[in-house]
Amino acid sequence: MRVNPRFTDALVRHFLNLQAYFTVGLLVVIVFIIFIKGISNCSLSFMLTYPEDMGRHGGIFPAIMGTVFLAALSIVFATPLGLGTAIYLTEYTRESRLTTIIRFGVESLAGIPSIIYGLFGFIFFVIKLGMGWSLLSGALTMTIMILPTIIRTSEEAIKAVPRNLRIVSHSLGATKWETTVKVVLPSAAPGILTGIMLSIGRAVGETAAVIFTMGSSLRLPASLMDSGRTMAVHFYILAREGISMEKAYATALVLVVSILAINILAYYTMNRVIAKYS
Amino acid sequence: MNVKIRTEKLTVRFGNNEALKGVDLDVCKNSITGFMGPAGSGKSTLISLINRMIDFEDGVRIEGGLSIDGEDILGTSVDVVGLRRRVGTVFAVPLPLPRSIFENIAYGPRLKGINKKSDLDDIVEESLKKAVLWSEVCDRLHVSALKLSGGQQQRLCLARTLALRPEIILLDEPCSGLDPISTAKIEEALNELKKDYTIILVSNNTKQIARACDFAAFFYMGTLVEFDQTEKIFTNPRVKQTEDYIQGKFG
Numbered sequence: 046m047r048v049n050p051r052f053t054d055a056l057v058r059h060f061l062n063l064q065a066y067f068t069v070g071l072l073v074v075i076v077f078i079i080f081i082k083g084i085s086n087c088s089l090s091f092m093l094t095y096p097e098d099m100g101r102h103g104g105i106f107p108a109i110m111g112t113v114f115l116a117a118l119s120i121v122f123a124t125p126l127g128l129g130t131a132i133y134l135t136e137y138t139r140e141s142r143l144t145t146i147i148r149f150g151v152e153s154l155a156g157i158p159s160i161i162y163g164l165f166g167f168i169f170f171v172i173k174l175g176m177g178w179s180l181l182s183g184a185l186t187m188t189i190m191i192l193p194t195i196i197r198t199s200e201e202a203i204k205a206v207p208r209n210l211r212i213v214s215h216s217l218g219a220t221k222w223e224t225t226v227k228v229v230l231p232s233a234a235p236g237i238l239t240g241i242m243l244s245i246g247r248a249v250g251e252t253a254a255v256i257f258t259m260g261s262s263l264r265l266p267a268s269l270m271d272s273g274r275t276m277a278v279h280f281y282i283l284a285r286e287g288i289s290m291e292k293a294y295a296t297a298l299v300l301v302v303s304i305l306a307i308n309i310l311a312y313y314t315m316n317r318v319i320a321k322y323s
Numbered sequence: 324m325n326v327k328i329r330t331e332k333l334t335v336r337f338g339n340n341e342a343l344k345g346v347d348l349d350v351c352k353n354s355i356t357g358f359m360g361p362a363g364s365g366k367s368t369l370i371s372l373i374n375r376m377i378d379f380e381d382g383v384r385i386e387g388g389l390s391i392d393g394e395d396i397l398g399t400s401v402d403v404v405g406l407r408r409r410v411g412t413v414f415a416v417p418l419p420l421p422r423s424i425f426e427n428i429a430y431g432p433r434l435k436g437i438n439k440k441s442d443l444d445d446i447v448e449e450s451l452k453k454a455v456l457w458s459e460v461c462d463r464l465h466v467s468a469l470k471l472s473g474g475q476q477q478r479l480c481l482a483r484t485l486a487l488r489p490e491i492i493l494l495d496e497p498c499s500g501l502d503p504i505s506t507a508k509i510e511e512a513l514n515e516l517k518k519d520y521t522i523i524l525v526s527n528n529t530k531q532i533a534r535a536c537d538f539a540a541f542f543y544m545g546t547l548v549e550f551d552q553t554e555k556i557f558t559n560p561r562v563k564q565t566e567d568y569i570q571g572k573f574g
Contacts, residue, residue, distance in 0.1 A: 213418045216376060217431040218408035218487060227430070232421060321422070 076301060083298030086291045092299060096263055100279060101289050105296050107265040111180075111273035112300075114266060115259065116248045118184035119191060120241060126188070127195030128237065134196075135203045136225055155193035162190045163254030171258055181269040183259025190254060191244035198243065202236020203229060234318045242311045246304060252281045276300045325352040327491065327521040328373060333387035335368055337380070342368040344545040345387065350538075355513055355522040357536030357553065359529055359568070364542035366525050370493050373523070374410045375403045391491070408435065411484030415496040417476035419468035424460055427468045427479060431487040446486050454482035455512045474505025481512060491521045499527065510535045529569050533557050541565045 094104030130151075134144055166186030176182045206229050214224040230237070252275075260272035261282060274282075276296050283293035328350035335343040343365045350356050358366040371377040372389055375396065389397050396406055408431070420427050428447045437443060447464065451457040456478040460471070468479055477497055484492060494513075498506040513522055513535055526532050532539050533553060540550040541564075549556060549565045560566045567573055 209414075209416070209418050210420060212376065212379065213414070213420060214430075215379070216374060216407055216412040216414075217434065217483065218404055219430075219434050220404055223434060228420060 079294060079297050079301055082291075083294035083296075086295035087298050091295055095265075096279075099288050100263065100283050100292055105276065105279060105292075105299065107263060108274050108276045108279040108296065109299065109303075110265055111259070112249055112275040112277070112303075114180055114273065115183050115187060115255065115275055116245050118180065118269075119187035119248045120245060122184060122188040123191050123195050123244060124241060127192050127240075128199050130192075130196045131199035131203055132225060132230075134200055136221065136229065151193045151196050154189070155197070159190060159251055160253040160257075162186055163257035165189075166254060166258035177270065178258065178260030178262070178272040179270045180259060180266045180273055183255050183273075184269075186254055186258040187248045187251065190251070191247050194244050194247065195237075195240045198240025199233070199237045202233035202240070205236065206232040231318065231321075235315045238311055238315050238318075242308060245307060249275070249300070249304060250277050251275075252277045256281075276303075326350070327352040327391065328523075329388075329390050329393075330369070331388040331390075333369070333372070333389055334385070335365075335372065335377075336384045338382050341545050343372075346545075346547045348540060348547055348550060350521060350523060352521050353517055353519070354537040355517050355524055355535055356538040356540065357532035358523060358525045358540050358542060359527070359532050360542035360548075361568070361573070362527075363544070365545040366540075366542045367495055368545075369542075370412075370495050370523065370525055372397070373491070374407055374412050374493055375401070376407075376412065378403065408487050409489050410491045410493060411487050411489035413477070413480050413484055413492070413494045413497045415499050417473055417480050417500070419471070419476050419479055421469060422467070423465045424468050424471070424479060425464040428483050428486045431483065435487075447482075450482040450486040451479075453485050453512060453516060454478045455508050456482055472505075474501050474508070477501060477505065478509065478512070481509065485516070489520065491523070492516065494522070494524045496525050496527060498531065506531070529571075541568060543568070 091104040092109060093106055095106055096108075097103035130147070134147060138144055163186065166182055166189075170176045170182035170185050171178060176185075210228050210232065211224055214228045215221075219227065255275055255278050259275070259278075261274045261278050262272035263274055264271070266273035276299060280293050280296045280300065283289050283296065326349045328348075330346050330348045333343055333346040333348075334341065342363075346365070346369065348369075358369065360366050368377070371380075372385070373391075373396070377383055377385075385397060388395060391406075391409070395401070420430060422430075425443075425447055428450050429443045432443060432446050437446070448457065448461075451460065456475060459475060460466075460479075468476065471479060477500075481492075481494075481497070498509055501509070510531070513524065516522060517537075524532070524536060536553045538551065539553045539556040541548045541556065541560075541562075543564060549560060549562045551561075556565060557569060560569065
């Protein structure tokens with residue numbers, strides 16, 4: 046017997062709807078729980094003061110700054126490198142064995158668990174290059190970790206720029222580089238920015254690889270060679286070692302809200318870019 | 324007559340496919356020369372040689388000569404970027420860059436190093452006037468070029484090409500997607516422009532060639548079948564094939 050196609054259609058539609066609501070619902074529940082548990086301990090002074098007694102009291106100012114420094118440095122290192130690779134792969138070379146190998150390498154990098162990056166960073170940057178547990182070791186490790194994301198998203202974004210725009214630019218007397226900078230990259234900017242946002246998210250949320258390479262000092266890192274702590278690491282240590290669940294949730298709240306804020310800011314910037322180039 | 328572009332036994336192969344077969348042609352300065360012929364006749368290939376956009380194709384082999392003002396432009400040592408500033412191109416589809424009307428036209432001049440606002444203002448106004456578009460857009464130069472109609476976009480592309488101050492303008496079926504009024508405006512612009520430029524107009528529309536061009540070339544399967552003054556081609560063609568094509572018996 047054949048099932049009524051209208052019935053199956055409706056069933057599938059409701060089922061897919063349900064799945065979508067479930068996903069969003071999950072996000073709302075997580076944010077809600079963190080908000081409820083964290084809001085009582087979260088205040089401006091919590092964000093602007095130094096921790097006391099391992100974080101049992103006081104605020105998380107150094108962890109906030111540590112997070113900002115680490116994310117900013119990794120992005121500053123990884124964006125030129127990743128974008129450069131993507132531009133090379135899409136604009137400056139034909140598909141060949143070499144590009145296949147580079148792509149395979151990038152894919153493989155993306156699949157490696159973060160703890161392995163941490164271990165590598167520890168052995169190579171911390172020990173071998175003698176950088177110690179430092180902001181620099183952490184940032185370089187994060188750079189390698191987020192590189193695949195930036196390369197892949199940038200490459201997809203650049204590939205999506207219509208070939209005709211390049212042709213027009215060349216026909217107007219532009220060199221390849223001028224075409225890339227003036228036409229291709231502005232059109233690809235929203236996609237590239239998405240990759241950078243995802244990468245910031247990864248760097249900000251990472252714990253294992255950061256503890257191994259940046260350490261977990263509670264002081265405010267004053268130079269590239271100082272150890273420090275990110276909010277995620279702070280949260281992990283507070284919760285893991287039973288120091289203070291209240292402070293842990295308050296930290297988590299600041300973390301989640303700042304990621305949200307970064308995303309909103311990025312969308313705003315992105316729309317400005319799109320408005321200028323369309 | 325004053326020769327601007329000369330081809331000598333020009334042959335182009337894409338793999339095993341001969342797109343142009345030994346074409347000898349002289350294009351006259353300050354005139355409009357029309358290229359006509361059915362699809363695959365080689366007219367667009369010839370265009371892409373003159374602006375060297377053929378460099379973007381794979382597996383191309385070129386024999387014979389092509390020169391502008393007696394200067395070879397096919398050699399490997401030719402400054403291709405400089406050539407493309409001398410040879411402006413308008414494509415079949417209007418292809419505005421995703422930016423404002425002003426910035427579209429300023430794109431080429433900026434690449435040449437012209438960055439002064441007043442200079443750019445002058446170039447933009449002059450180019451838009453020559454392309455018969457100024458009156459329609461002068462009050463909204465900073466609106467996105469993508470918001471213009473198809474016909475306006477194509478005239479914008481013509482203005483953008485003129486802003487390069489080229490010597491030669493190649494138009495590759497510029498009116499194929501346009502309505503008759505827009506087409507008339509483009510033709511009107513071209514008729515003024517030929518005083519200062521050498522123009523090549525590729526068109527599938529033989530009536531357009533008859534209306535707009537001083538000289539006409541008929542291509543078929545990669546061969547230049549006939550080339551003469553438009554009047555002669557359309558009133559008294561030497562070759563039967565040309566006559567048949569013009570009368571719409573094939574193509």
